[in-house]
Amino acid sequence: MGRTRGRTIGRTRGRTRGEDGHPFGMLWSRPVPRETCYKCWRPMSCCLCPAKPPMETRTRIVLLMHPKEFRHQKCTTGRLTCLNLANSEIIPGVIFGHDARFLSLIDDPGNYPVLLYPGDGAMSLHGGGLGASTVGQRRLVVFLIDATWHCARKIVRENPSLLRLPRLTIQPAAPSRFLIKRQPAPWCLSTIEAVHELLLALEQGGLDLYPDRNRLLDAFHAMQDFQLMQIANAPRWAHHVVRGPRVARAVPGAGTPR
Numbered sequence: 001m002g003r004t005r006g007r008t009i010g011r012t013r014g015r016t017r018g019e020d021g022h023p024f025g026m027l028w029s030r031p032v033p034r035e036t037c038y039k040c041w042r043p044m045s046c047c048l049c050p051a052k053p054p055m056e057t058r059t060r061i062v063l064l065m066h067p068k069e070f071r072h073q074k075c076t077t078g079r080l081t082c083l084n085l086a087n088s089e090i091i092p093g094v095i096f097g098h099d100a101r102f103l104s105l106i107d108d109p110g111n112y113p114v115l116l117y118p119g120d121g122a123m124s125l126h127g128g129g130l131g132a133s134t135v136g137q138r139r140l141v142v143f144l145i146d147a148t149w150h151c152a153r154k155i156v157r158e159n160p161s162l163l164r165l166p167r168l169t170i171q172p173a174a175p176s177r178f179l180i181k182r183q184p185a186p187w188c189l190s191t192i193e194a195v196h197e198l199l200l201a202l203e204q205g206g207l208d209l210y211p212d213r214n215r216l217l218d219a220f221h222a223m224q225d226f227q228l229m230q231i232a233n234a235p236r237w238a239h240h241v242v243r244g245p246r247v248a249r250a251v252p253g254a255g256t257p258r
């Protein structure tokens with residue numbers, strides 16, 4: 001089988017033969033087209049788009065997604081998060097100081113923008129650091145950096161406008177549920193797990209409602225089950241191709257990045 005978008009008929013190990021057995025058969029073989037879902041960027045046969053309409057939240061969730069994650073379309077839990085939340089969006093990039101969408105969100109007087117990122121002075125949502133009276137009638141906009149720790153630190157370093165925002169932290173109720181991705185520390189979560197914990201904390205703090213608490217975790221488990229099945233079904237020679245990501249990925253939720 002070929003590893004391109006379609007499957008190539010007649011390709012055998014070390015040599016390519018067409019249906020007629022010709023050694024250059026690949027030149028005449030035709031890839032079998034595979035339909036792609038352009039929302040989750042998976043083959044239609046294993047589309048992970050939610051059957052239910054995206055969940056409504058009062059808070060706007062904005063993922064500042066590093067281009068490496070953005071290109072990694074199929075495996076990112078950030079994209080899965082946005083498929084499940086109506087009031088969410090992805091802004092790809094590394095430098096956001098001149099990004100029109102980013103600026104419109106932080107400059108809108110109707111918004112109360114915050115950054116979910118640990119550090120000195122960060123408000124703990126669980127400790128009541130951000131109350132409903134502080135936000136008032138404004139819309140809470142939470143920015144999350146969707147990147148590896150290494151890339152997240154770079155984004156923060158190169159975006160002073162991000163560090164000027166009030167910062168939030170959360171204390172995850174559970175460690176990461178990722179089986180195929182190693183996290184650098186127990187408090188490091190995938191993007192979708194971090195947003196789940198964030199919504200729980202916002203509800204506790206009276207800042208939002210989270211009626212369907214299984215929504216994001218169910219989507220996460222479905223994605224992980226699919227990835228585990230792919231690994232289990234991959235032929236032995238392809239195990240070097242189908243594998244977990246090379247680096248641990250984390251969303252800054254709590255703790256301090258190393």
Ligand SMILES: [Zn+2]
Pocket residue numbers: 037038039040041042047048049
């Ligand atoms: Zn889909």
